[in-house]
Amino acid sequence: MTFLEMLGAAEQRNQSLLCVGLDPDPKRFPGAMQGDAGRIFDFCAAIVEATADLALAFKPQIAYFAAHRAEEQLERLVQHMRQVAPHVPVILDSKRGDIGSTAEQYAIEAFERYGCDAVTLSPFMGFDSVEPYLRRHGKGAFLLCRTSNPGGNDLQAQPLRDVDGQPLVYEHIARLAQGPWNLNGQLGLVVGATYPQELARVRELAPTLPLLIPGEGAQGGDAAATVRSGWRGTRTAEGKLQSSGFAIVNSSRAILYASSGDDFAAAARQEAERTRATLAAAQLAA
Secondary structure, eight states: OOHHHHHHHHHHHHOOOEEEEEOOOGGGOOGGGTTOGGGHHHHHHHHHHHHTTTOSEEEEBHHHHHTTTOHHHHHHHHHHHHHHOTTSOBEEEEEEOOOHHHHHHHHHIIIIISOOSEEEEOOTTOGGGTHHHHTSTTOEEEEEEEOSSGGGGGTTTSBOTTSTTOOBHHHHHHHHHHTTTOTTSOEEEEEOTTOHHHHHHHHHHSTTSOEEEOOBSTTOBOHHHHHHHHOEEEEOTTSOEEEEEOEEEEEOHHHHTSOSSTTHHHHHHHHHHHHHHHHHHHHHHO
């Protein structure tokens, strides 16, 4: 299946918009795991097992593994995901962006070494830094567009005066992704939940692209505003919600660190259930 087909299958099976972000920080691990980078796999595997039937996607952030020399644990983790949640796609959050020959190596890293289904990218260096990923049949790529951090204003909200209509940078990226750059039909955009008006604008410019939306949970994004601005879909004859424009709403810390005790996996499940239900209610109201 292609990445979008996997998203559709996971949505129908789990009835969820929730992406569980995996940002493992050993300092925040519970109990005997605390401070032990050798337990990154164990911690993340427990979270995956607890949320496998609740997630639309999983999103491991590569820096949290690489900083602790835990890349081999990430490889094992993705393999474990294939065993316990084969229906849930995996998005490698690496935000790569480099010239074509180097981008090809990063594509090998994401899709062959780690075996992920999609990857996050920076479009700053232009199309030739993105195109190597698009040559991978069925693999997804999410371009940073309007990010949730305050510094995103420094570049993304600036006008391009030499482009027709003088769009803001993030608007230009959205148009390119919806149009000429989407060679394999699997391109998406990263848009923060903390800017619902800009999220609505991106959805207007890119009506069918999947949007990866960080900022829910600990970063303070509003679920109802996020779904209203970013999700597009209908209800099927069986009463299930079906997306025509996916909103993949990420929550990381609120789920991972819902408890500092030995019940961390059960607490993570409880928080994931709560978030999924909140997003589902917002879908019904959208």
